[in-house]
Amino acid sequence: MSYFEVTPDIVRVVGDESIEDEINACYIIFDSEIAIIDSGTPQTPKNDILNCIGDYGRNAEDVAYILTTHEHYDHFGAHAWLKKKTNAKIVAHQKAEATLSNPKKLSTDHYMLGKSDKFMLSFYGSPTDRLHACNVDQTVEDGDTISFGNIDLEVIYTGGHCAGHVFYYEPRSKAIFIGDEALMYPGDSYKYYIDFTGDASRRFKALKGLLNMNWKLLCPIHDEAYMKTDGMEMLRMAIDGHKQWNQTIIDVLNEYGKEMSTGKLAREAEERMGISWGPQMSRLIDHSTVYMHLLALKKAGKVDGRGEYDKARWKLSAEALLEEFDSELAF
Ligand SMILES: [Zn+2]
Incomplete structure (x- = not known):
């Protein structure tokens, strides 16, 4: 089993590598009561979460809360199992609730898997198949507080990576749990x-907000916890990556000079960014990041787009053609 002390009261439990080198993990906050933040996939780190609590001389009954940063299979995968073992309250943002109680929504709303995607995933093994539904005992919104032991955990709504994404801030250690808003792979802030339920401009806002917040420990799920200096560096890289996506999309549209489809644009932009997803992840997520950036750029008046996702056609907006692009692309 592997777990690491972030502080004497905060432990990161790390599971086996899952699909395509993704590292799954969760955090445990110890006080007179215990809270678990995210639960990994249905397979991992699962048992290690309770084994860790046992190693700290504590019992499953001490767990008061199972908290959710967001509604993806590798974050609420063992919620139902943990609920049975601990009888703790499951907490998630109100926009995450429907997916936790009906994980099939992942395929339809979040990943928008087509027939061929589902067929191919049946060979690789779709991570969404083995998910158990769970009831959310308490929904939260921005500004809410979750109290256990002597800790008042603050909820900050972000909704960038997906619609129901939140941060949890633990004021005693000044630790902020940021789920997947910054990155999904260790040290890779660009990938x-x-x-499809997320929002690129909300993600950008969440990352910029972290630059000015009073935290000492930045705790992503798929990467280790960062102290202030390294965390700030990682955030700046993540912000650069976000801006680079916008700029690359605009460059591609500018050079192509006429309308192009989402798929063609995505392939070109991903190649320029040096981004390649393996077959399993690519089936799950396809080009949604590019598409969500395009929607945000459209809202900001930088691009014109018509049609729905895979049939949509995009070009630079007439106004955007007349102006010099601000590299900040602050929208
Ligand atoms: Zn996620």
């Missing part, structure tokens, strides 16, 4: 993902 992130926004699903």
